[in-house]
Structures are given as C-alpha cells and as structure tokens.
Amino acid sequence: MFINGQWREAASNTHFTSSNPATGEAIDQIPAGGAEDAVAAIDAAHAAFPAWSGRSAYERSAILYKAYTLMVERKDELAKLMTTEQGKPLRAATNETQYAADFLLWYAEEAKRVYGETIPSARGDQRFIIFKAPVGVVAAVTPWNYPISMLTRKLAPALAAGCTVVLKPAEATPLCAIAVFKILQEAGVPDGVINLVTAEDPKPIGEVFTTDERVRKITFTGSTAVGKMLAGKAGENLKRISMELGGHAPFIVYDDADPTHAAKGASLVKFLNSGQACISPNRMFMHESGMDAFVGELTSRVERLRAGNGLEQGVGIGPLVNEAAVAKVERQVEDAKAKGARVMCGGHRLMDNGLDKGNFYAATVLADVTPDMLIYREETFGPVAAVVPFKDGDDVLAMANDTTYGLAAYVYTNNMAKAMRTVEGLDFAIIGVNDINPTSAAAPFGGMKSSGLGREGGHEGIEEYLESKTAGFSI
Numbered sequence: 001m002f003i004n005g006q007w008r009e010a011a012s013n014t015h016f017t018s019s020n021p022a023t024g025e026a027i028d029q030i031p032a033g034g035a036e037d038a039v040a041a042i043d044a045a046h047a048a049f050p051a052w053s054g055r056s057a058y059e060r061s062a063i064l065y066k067a068y069t070l071m072v073e074r075k076d077e078l079a080k081l082m083t084t085e086q087g088k089p090l091r092a093a094t095n096e097t098q099y100a101a102d103f104l105l106w107y108a109e110e111a112k113r114v115y116g117e118t119i120p121s122a123r124g125d126q127r128f129i130i131f132k133a134p135v136g137v138v139a140a141v142t143p144w145n146y147p148i149s150m151l152t153r154k155l156a157p158a159l160a161a162g163c164t165v166v167l168k169p170a171e172a173t174p175l176c177a178i179a180v181f182k183i184l185q186e187a188g189v190p191d192g193v194i195n196l197v198t199a200e201d202p203k204p205i206g207e208v209f210t211t212d213e214r215v216r217k218i219t220f221t222g223s224t225a226v227g228k229m230l231a232g233k234a235g236e237n238l239k240r241i242s243m244e245l246g247g248h249a250p251f252i253v254y255d256d257a258d259p260t261h262a263a264k265g266a267s268l269v270k271f272l273n274s275g276q277a278c279i280s281p282n283r284m285f286m287h288e289s290g291m292d293a294f295v296g297e298l299t300s301r302v303e304r305l306r307a308g309n310g311l312e313q314g315v316g317i318g319p320l321v322n323e324a325a326v327a328k329v330e331r332q333v334e335d336a337k338a339k340g341a342r343v344m345c346g347g348h349r350l351m352d353n354g355l356d357k358g359n360f361y362a363a364t365v366l367a368d369v370t371p372d373m374l375i376y377r378e379e380t381f382g383p384v385a386a387v388v389p390f391k392d393g394d395d396v397l398a399m400a401n402d403t404t405y406g407l408a409a410y411v412y413t414n415n416m417a418k419a420m421r422t423v424e425g426l427d428f429a430i431i432g433v434n435d436i437n438p439t440s441a442a443a444p445f446g447g448m449k450s451s452g453l454g455r456e457g458g459h460e461g462i463e464e465y466l467e468s469k470t471a472g473f474s475i
C-alpha cells in the first residue's frame with residue numbers, strides 16, 4: 001500500500017493473492033488493508049491538501065504531464081502486467097494503457113483552464129466573482145475490468161483540480177494500481193497527495209470512505225448495487241458523488257444500414273474485454289430484413305475468435321474475471337436456450353487445451369432473443385451477443401429504452417434524420433452512430449438512470465472535483 005509517500009504493509013500485516021485469470025496461477029501477495037489503513041490514508045491526504053491545493057495549476061500540470069510521458073514510455077510493460085492480472089489480450093491492454101495515459105495528458109492541459117467567472121450585479125456598488133476551489137479529500141473506488149484507465153480517469157482530474165486522493169482498487173487487480181501509483185510517485189506527486197489502500201474485503205474501507213467527515217467526495221466505478229449503497233451512505237453524510245455504474249447497451253441496426261458492416265462493428269465491440277465492459281452491447285436489435293446477413297457475418301467472425309492466455313499471439317479473447325462471472329453467463333445462456341433462443345455458436349464453457357484452469361466461456365451468438373429472457377434485462381458482462389429481431393411497426397426506440405440502465409447505445413443507419421431522431425430519443429448518455437468507440441479522454445463519459453451520476457473525462461470531468469465559491473464585493 002502507498003500511504004503518505006511510503007510503500008508499506010497493512011496494519012494487520014495480512015495479505016491476499018493476486019492471480020492470473022487465464023491460468024489460475026498466483027502472481028503476488030498483496031497487503032490486505034482494512035479500516036485502520038483507510039483512516040491513515042485519509043490522515044495523509046487531509047494533511048497534504050493545503051500545500052497541494054496551494055500549488056499553482058502550472059506546477060500540478062507539469063507533474064501530470066511527466067506521469068503521462070512515463071506511462072507512454074512504459075506502455076508495453078504495463079500492458080503485459082495488465083494481461084497477466086486481468087486477462088485481456090495484449091493488444092487490448094496496450095490500447096487501454098494508452099487510453100489511461102490520455103487522461104493524464106488531457107488533465108495536465110485542463111489543470112490550466114479552471115476558469116472562474118465574473119457576473120454583473122443588480123447593485124451598482126457590487127461585483128460578483130466566482131472562484132473555483134478543489135473539493136478537498138477524494139475517496140476513489142475502482143473496478144477490475146479497466147484496471148489502469150479507470151484510475152487515471154479519476155486521479156488525473158482530481159490532482160489537476162488540486163484535490164488529494166485515497167484510492168481503493170478492485171481486489172482482482174491491485175498490481176495494476178500499484179504500477180500506476182509508482183508512475184505518479186516518480187513523476188513527482190508529493191507525499192500524502194495520493195494514497196493507495198489495497199484490500200481483499202472492500203466493505204470496511206467503503207464504510208470509512210463514506211463516513212469520515214474529512215472525505216468530501218466519493219468517486220466510484222463498479223456495479224449498480226454497490227454504487228447505490230455507497231451513494232446512499234455518502235448522501236447521508238452529504239458528500240459529493242460521481243457514480244459510473246452498470247449498463248445494458250442497445251445496438252440498433254435499421255433496415256437501411258448494411259447488416260454486414262454492422263455485424264463487423266458488433267463483433268468488435270461486443271467481445272472487447274470478453275464483454276466485461278459497462279458499455280458492451282447487451283441487446284442487438286436487428287431489423288428482420290437484414291437478420292440472416294447480420295447473424296451470419298457475426299457468427300462467422302465470432303467463431304474465428306481464439307480464446308486463451310492474452311499473452312499468446314493470435315488470442316482474440318481472454319478469460320472472465322472469476323468463476324462467478326462464468327456461472328452468471330452460463331445461467332443467462334441456459335435461460336435463453338430454454339426460452340427459445342438459438343445458439344449460433346459457443347454456448348458453453350471452454351475446458352480443453354488447459355483452459356479449464358482459467359475462467360473461460362466460449363464466445364457466443366444467440367439469435368431470437370426475446371424480452372422474457374434474463375439476458376434481455378440483466379447486464380451480462382461476458383462474451384455473449386444477444387440478437388433481438390424487430391420489424392416495421394415495432395417501436396425499437398421504446399424497446400431500447402426499456403431498461404433501468406442508461407449508459408451506452410449504438411445505432412447503425414445511413415439516414416441522417418433517423419440517426420438524429422434516434423440519438424435524441426435514446427435515454428442513454430454515450431451514443432455511437434455507425435461508430436463502435438464513442439469514448440475518448442476528451443469527451444464526457446457517464447450514465448443516465450441506474451447507470452450513474454456525474455461525468456468523467458472531457459472538460460466536464462474536472463468540474464466533479466471543484467466547488468464554486470461566489471464572492472460578492474461591495475465597492
């Protein structure tokens with residue numbers, strides 16, 4: 001753990017194991033932090049806040065820029081570590097590391113653009129000036145599916161704004177978090193400004209984060225259930241929150257779109273990170289006219305995806321995070337089969353060629369998915385493309401919006417008016433139009449409805465770490 005500029009053991013001096021989800025092998029022993037460590041980390045962040053927030057934006061920017069250059073220099077090494085600890089194929093891990101570095105660069109730049117405002121007063125003898133001030137100590141909780149970029153997406157804007165941070169990474173990916181903190185330390189982040197509390201049991205730490213009055217903000221990425229619980233507790237204590245939670249993305253292909261082209265996009269975005277992404281398409285609504293072409297192309301592409309250890313050449317799809325994740329996918333697929341879905345490929349665990357040692361499920365395409373199936377409602381977080389037919393007269397927008405989630409959505413059409421109306425009609429906050437990657441460090445990312453509160457990335461991302469102070473001057 002990293003507290004007040006020192007790498008140290010947990011107060012309990014206990015450990016847990018970080019292991020490789022492709023092989024089941026242990027990688028390293030990690031300090032198992034608890035409430036006492038979380039409090040020590042908050043002590044350090046609280047003490048470091050006045051000096052850090054008092055530094056000029058240019059000084060903070062320079063440190064973030066240095067961290068960006070270090071991360072880019074070490075991209076290959078970080079990607080290998082990520083593949084080993086998290087499982088995604090090396091190329092995907094390299095892309096994620098670049099995405100993580102992008103946040104450091106973006107907020108190195110945004111640090112210098114925290115503008116206040118002057119506002120005319122109704123009184124001739126008064127002037128209003130709006131100052132921006134950092135919120136204070138930030139507590140961050142991050143997930144395992146994007147174990148480097150989800151850290152920089154929070155750390156970079158917090159540091160740029162002048163906040164200090166205590167971060168608890170996911171129990172499955174602590175080594176990735178340690179690597180990020182080493183880079184920030186080397187870049188010159190002063191002692192106490194960033195603190196890392198690794199833990200096997202997140203609950204006592206969540207309790208400290210949401211109740212300690214020195215923590216002014218909680219930023220969380222993870223499941224909707226945990227996010228709601230943390231948001232509730234944080235709300236009781238009037239802490240600011242940013243919550244980036246689950247999704248259930250629709251992927252709409254209208255009859256005027258090329259179904260083969262759409263299927264190519266669907267195969268690329270669905271199986272990224274083995275479907276373990278909150279913006280992964282969970283329901284593919286295909287107009288019946290292009291159904292055969294869409295399902296045919298999708299299936300032939302998915303059949304060619306080779307599963308295995310992401311460090312091996314030619315592996316296109318890695319393992320799931322743990323056994324529980326495989327069991328959830330299995331339950332959804334079995335339920336869909338029982339209710340009439342057709343399995344076009346996959347549909348089972350992968351046990352041959354040593355894959356039984358990891359958490360592998362075959363890349364799967366299900367056709368004829370209907371609203372009564374679990375997969376139509378529950379987030380899958382696994383490698384299953386669920387294709388839902390629609391026909392003329394069906395209100396596909398209403399079908400797409402029929403979910404409690406509101407994160408990402410995708411639409412394929414060559415009709416500009418239809419594209420515009422669909423974007424306006426979708427209750428989702430990130431929409432790809434003939435595009436499978438509508439994300440960037442430069443653009444806001446976040447959800448509507450049960451997918452969360454607040455935005456990360458873009459110029460909006462830094463606002464989450466700033467207070468507005470109104471000063472009325474009598475002159």
Ligand code: ADP
Nearest residue numbers: 141142143169170171202203206221222223226
């Ligand atoms: P998933 O089910 O995808 O692992 P979680 O929401 O459980 O998603 O995990 C996301 C992050 O939330 C992880 O860092 C995890 O340790 C953390 N977490 C889970 N439960 C709690 C809790 N009770 N308090 C604080 N953090 C928690």
